Amino acid sequence: MSLTPPITLHNLSFEWPSGQRALTDLDGTFPSGLVGLTGRNGSGKSTLLKLIAGRLTPTSGSVEASAPIGYLPQMITLEKDATVAQLLGVDAVLTALKAIEAGSVEPADFDAVGDNWDVEARVEAELNRLGLGQVSLDRKVGSLSGGETMLLAVLGLRLAGHEITLLDEPTNNLDQPTRALLYDLVQSWKGTLIVVSHDLELLELMEHTVELHAGELRVFGGPYSAYLQQLDTEQQAAQQEAKTAQATLKVEKRQRVEAETKLARAKRKGRAEQLGGNMPRILANSLKQKAESNAGKMRSGLDGKVESAQAKVDAADKKVRTVEHINLDLPDPQLPAGKNVAIISSQTTQQIIQGPERVGLIGPNGSGKSTLLRQMISGDPTRSGLKGEIYLDRVGFLPQRLVGLDDQVSTMDNVAAVAPSASSGEIRNMLARLLLRGASADLPLGSLSGGERFRVYLSTLLLAEPPAQLLILDEPTNNLDIDSVRQLAEALQAYRGALLVVSHDQRFLEQLNLDYYLEISAQGTLTKSYPNPV
Missing domain, CATH: 3.40.50.300 (P-loop containing nucleotide triphosphate hydrolases)
Known part of the structure; x- marks a missing residue:
């Protein structure tokens, strides 16, 4: 078995035409087997899959893959004019088979078929196993339910037999029985499968969990529950570290204030002694300079301790994760109870x-x-x-x-088109409550995550x-x-x-x-x- 990781990222960066950075200098590897890729909405998971699949070109850096890659995009159900055969990826083979059956001796047709002379029988068997035997290969995707479309697309990638396959939200629109069929497909998958999903049952089938967080990629052993457990342990430790660092900072600041108070008292006492005594001026100035020098050294040392404590607080706070909340204040539509x-x-x-x-x-x-x-x-x-x-x-x-x-225009323009009386500030406030802030509101809709x-x-x-x-x-x-x-x-x-x-x-x-x-x-x-x- 090869020890070469299926996917390796080298200083991978991607920037949208608007100038918005999606990923910056991302390094890391994906392990072999069943891998769940997790992260919050907008962290760049779908963008990363597109870069790995070659659907996007990195702004800088590179993706190294050990084998050809199959890819299921998040928005597969938008391709309504495709046929089931195209969705399964067998349309070219079927076209070549029909041409050969009609008498074609073109080498291109035989190359297209390759070793797949039994493709129709294999597809029929897989469709029957999934309860989709009634679906015609000429049927349009737009006439299928969202769940049927997604399951057929995943089946197509399984039939293709890629050594590396990427699935972006494959359980979207699937009912529970259909999800069970997909789980069976995943558990018996050959090769490396990298899955982005919010389906907890699917994530529990994974052998590894890879997290994309704060622009960094990190590998956890085990399924999603094991990842959560380890993350919870780390967060408890991080919160305790932050609490301890805050307490230390408070002590250092208090000691700094107390020392400054003592210095002020000593300064006043020394001035009083000079004014009331017979100390020679040259000796008084010498003692004054020495006291000021000692005070400066003390202040410098205490300031250094405060700065060091503050740095530890900042470092500890960075380890503590906060969850932003969608904050909606929905208006009352004034709907009578009996209407x-x-x-x-x-x-x-x-x-x-x-x-x-x-x-x-x-x-x-x-x-x-x-x-x-x-x-x-x-x-x-x-x-x-x-x-x-x-x-x-x-x-x-x-x-x-x-x-x-309109995927081509900004989020702001899309919302303004349906709310013409809303001001720019009102629209931005609404989007901010939905966690779409700053530059995200000005990006083209098509560049956003699902x-x-x-x-x-x-x-x-x-x-x-x-x-x-x-x-x-x-x-x-x-x-x-x-x-x-x-x-x-x-x-x-x-x-x-x-x-x-x-x-x-x-x-x-x-x-x-x-x-x-x-x-x-x-x-x-x-x-x-x-x-x-x-």
Whole structure:
């Protein structure tokens, strides 16, 4: 077995065209096997994966890979016009096979096929194993659910057999059964797999955890829980070190003040003795100079101790991590309790949402949840028996695929376009409460991380004038780090309008204090159920 690390970073730096630095002089290696890459939103995880995959070019430094790399980007579900065959990475092989079957003797076709003469049979077997045997290879990605798209993309990389594979948030949009299928794929993965995810169960399958924090890369042995345990131990020690350093600094400052007081008293006493006695002037001046010299040395020594203590405080404080919080003050949309908000119906059942009810829309991948939400917003009919109608004009919709804003212009300009009466200061204040500060607000939307991008879309809903009386959120926790998911739930708990949420993140749903669930089955039936009491 080779001891060469699969990925090595040499002074890696990347700067966006705007001048914003994403990574600076990053050094480090990734171990072999299953590796979870963790870090807060905006720390540069997705940018780092793009640099490793060759999708971005470093501003300086380099990435050294021991083998060819496969890569699943975070925004795979935006590629709606691709076919399933393209998503699986077998379209070129299938095209060449068809050409050969039709009589082609072109060397390029035989080169494209290589040893993959049984590719159709292997793909069919894998699709059946994942419960996707009904999916045609000619089908468009845009017609698939987000979960189906993601699972097929991961399967495509597995079929490709790369020695190194990078997955960016692979469990986005996956329901629990589909996640279980993905976990099976990961556990039997051949080669090195580097995963960015906020899915705790997936991170627990990892053999190593690599953290990107404060511009540094650090390797921890074991899965996410082991990383958290070690980090907690280190933070307890860092907090104690900071507390001790603060106490020492306080003592040194007090001693400095006490010494200065003693010096002042001695100076006054010496002056009084000189004025009241018969000491010769030359002797008095000599004693004065000696006293001042000794005082200067004492001050210098005490100042040095204070400066040294302050340096230790600063060094200790740097080791203590602080968690920034999303801080949202959501306006009251003034929604009466008995007002009809929306109706959702199947062929046999209908459910009316009234007043500020908080509803979770759940069901397996492909059952039509996102399609139903889009139909409710657009009013266009669906092919299934499910349909919905909204009775309000003031509705905020956060789509699963985060489309509708301009990736080429800044965050500020995107928000200003939907909130024309808001001042620049008001917009910046809102973005700051969503942890998008300073230069981040002026960067093109397309250059932001998935979590930052989500916050921009959310801000366009929260700055609506007048405020939305119904918020419809489709998989809002996609790409959010674990702290941000909890903070989003806390913010939405304070929202006093109606809430309709689609999410496969059960922890998030439990934190929202929902009134009830509407569950859509694979057959398109609609049932109502209530959350289990905590």
